[in-house]
Amino acid sequence: MAQALPRNVELAVERIRRALGTAGCILDRDRIAPFEVDFRALYHGATPLVACPASTAETAEVLAICNDLGVGVVPHGGNTSYCGGATPGEAGTDVVLSLARLNRIREVDPANFSMIAEAGCILADVQSAAERADRFFPLSLGAEGSCQIGGNLSTNAGGLNALRYGVARELVLGLEVVLADGRVLDGLTSLRKDNTGYDLRDLFIGAEGTLGVITAASLKLFPRPRTIETAFLAVRDPAAAVELLARLRAATGDAVTSFEYLPRIAVEFTVRHIPGVADPLDRPFESYVLCEISSAREDPALRSILEASLEEAMHAGLVLDAAIAESIAQRNALWRLRESVPEAQRAEGASIKHDVAVPVAALPEFMRVATAAVLAIVPNGRMVAYGHVGDGNLHFNVSEPVGGDAAFAARSSDIQAAVHDIVRRFRGSISAEHGIGRLKREELARHEGPLALELMHSIKRALDPKGIMNPGKVLAPEAAPQSSKESRP
Numbered sequence: 340m341a342q343a344l345p346r347n348v349e350l351a352v353e354r355i356r357r358a359l360g361t362a363g364c365i366l367d368r369d370r371i372a373p374f375e376v377d378f379r380a381l382y383h384g385a386t387p388l389v390a391c392p393a394s395t396a397e398t399a400e401v402l403a404i405c406n407d408l409g410v411g412v413v414p415h416g417g418n419t420s421y422c423g424g425a426t427p428g429e430a431g432t433d434v435v436l437s438l439a440r441l442n443r444i445r446e447v448d449p450a451n452f453s454m455i456a457e458a459g460c461i462l463a464d465v466q467s468a469a470e471r472a473d474r475f476f477p478l479s480l481g482a483e484g485s486c487q488i489g490g491n492l493s494t495n496a497g498g499l500n501a502l503r504y505g506v507a508r509e510l511v512l513g514l515e516v517v518l519a520d521g522r523v524l525d526g527l528t529s530l531r532k533d534n535t536g537y538d539l540r541d542l543f544i545g546a547e548g549t550l551g552v553i554t555a556a557s558l559k560l561f562p563r564p565r566t567i568e569t570a571f572l573a574v575r576d577p578a579a580a581v582e583l584l585a586r587l588r589a590a591t592g593d594a595v596t597s598f599e600y601l602p603r604i605a606v607e608f609t610v611r612h613i614p615g616v617a618d619p620l621d622r623p624f625e626s627y628v629l630c631e632i633s634s635a636r637e638d639p640a641l642r643s644i645l646e647a648s649l650e651e652a653m654h655a656g657l658v659l660d661a662a663i664a665e666s667i668a669q670r671n672a673l674w675r676l677r678e679s680v681p682e683a684q685r686a687e688g689a690s691i692k693h694d695v696a697v698p699v700a701a702l703p704e705f706m707r708v709a710t711a712a713v714l715a716i717v718p719n720g721r722m723v724a725y726g727h728v729g730d731g732n733l734h735f736n737v738s739e740p741v742g743g744d745a746a747f748a749a750r751s752s753d754i755q756a757a758v759h760d761i762v763r764r765f766r767g768s769i770s771a772e773h774g775i776g777r778l779k780r781e782e783l784a785r786h787e788g789p790l791a792l793e794l795m796h797s798i799k800r801a802l803d804p805k806g807i808m809n810p811g812k813v814l815a816p817e818a819a820p821q822s823s824k825e826s827r828p
């Protein structure tokens with residue numbers, strides 16, 4: 340039998356229903372179900388209501404009601420987060436707030452190289468709107484057909500073009516945010532320069548919905564790339580990949596847009612599990628790079644520069660073999676291979692994932708030390724370390740041994756702790772681009788310095804004094820202050 344809701348939650352549901360009407364509320368259990376679980380099915384929560392406001396004003400109303408009654412609100416974008424950030428708590432008392440109906444492109448300004456998009460716009464639609472105005476919005480990731488720009492900004496997503504254009508934070512000019520109490524912070528400017536006081540915008544980017552709800556963003560656009568060269572390279576080892584990156588950046592005048600590392604096992608997984616994916620090279624190698632260089636000009640010289648650089652790198656023993664895309668279809672096939680690694684890895688059974696960053700030059704040494712540490716814990720674990728090497732960001736994943744191993748999942752926290760401790764020794768990050776959510780909340784508390792944590796809690800209290808915004812995500816509850824009696828010797 341379903342448990343009765345606490346009175347404040349019941350009242351919040353009633354008031355939200357009245358404010359948004361039936362079009363703005365999902366109450367049907369079957370339709371609510373997808374909002375109660377993250378896409379990896381790691382977290383299962385419950386909610387009495389999914390609120391679907393169609394405007395900033397309606398979003399503000401929902402938050403004012405929930406703040407008034409002390410009810411938790413979980414912002415929900417495309418639900419592609421890897422860390423359970425958009426899943427409500429198990430108690431069944433948080434309201435989910437879907438941004439899906441806030442999906443208008445409010446303005447595209449080609450002369451200012453900017454656009455204003457509402458939070459619920461799908462990332463691929465934002466890219467297309469820019470393209471229709473002969474402009475380029477560079478944020479790109481495997482989930483771009485379903486993730487939303489509001490979710491991308493709330494997780495400060497990185498993706499495939501961060502090397503050249505920066506992560507999501509660097510692509511934002513201004514934000515419109517509804518605060519926990521329902522007031523609207525209108526910071527939707529399109530200015531490149533604005534030094535008026537503290538940068539409030541940056542507080543909400545990467546906050547994973549714990550400080551407010553992003554309802555719209557003013558975004559930077561760029562000239563559209565006219566020449567793109569894509570190459571799939573076998574490299575000697577990770578150190579060769581890092582050296583090749585530096586050489587290509589110099590030779591092309593910093594035109595390297597993407598530089599993705601793949602180990603052999605990732606290619607094998609995709610060829611085995613993803614229909615239509617084939618090994619781009621004739622024979623197997625240990626390590627690969629998928630590299631893209633681009634120019635906003637029609638620039639035939641780019642191809643010759645790439646070829647000359649690769650030839651030099653082959654002489655130096657860094658590159659062992661290469662395939663350069665000759666058509667858009669071939670380019671798409673190479674990217675399909677790279678982007679389907681997560682799906683292919685899922686098909687190989689359980690895995691333990693790390694989203695880490697270290698300085699680019701330290702990557703080879705990090706990989707050596709961290710691989711040894713993982714294999715000391717699970718000797719038959721399969722290392723699948725791949726990703727955005729150009730940004731120093733690796734998805735340092737471990738797949739379970741062939742045929743499965745009941746003990747593998749039980750070692751998950753030992754493995755995670757070992758990898759994260761090594762990351763710390765390299766002055767790296769335990770969450771390079773995916774965020775903290777539920778998954779790494781305790782790890783954040785373990786790794787972040789006490790002063791940084793204290794400041795984060797102060798900001799949370801200042802912006803969300805009742806703690807209604809995405810409860811239980813990012814920050815672990817603060818330890819109760821010691822009583823004066825306890826603190827005395």
Ligand SMILES: Cc1cc2nc3c(=O)[nH]c(=O)nc-3n(C[C@H](O)[C@H](O)[C@H](O)COP(=O)(O)OP(=O)(O)OC[C@H]3O[C@@H](n4cnc5c(N)ncnc54)[C@H](O)[C@@H]3O)c2cc1C
Binds near residue numbers: 489497681
């Ligand atoms: C195949 C695949 C490939 C991926 N590749 C990458 C990659 O290369 N780089 C990368 O960084 N990530 C990647 N991701 C992870 C994921 O796509 C990103 O984290 C993405 O930015 C999440 O967007 P979303 O709309 O799905 O957000 P959700 O999952 O819905 O939410 C993420 C967090 O943001 C909060 N939130 C959502 N919308 C708002 C809002 N409007 N206001 C306030 N808070 C909000 C939620 O509460 C939650 O905490 C990938 C995921 C998949 C499935």
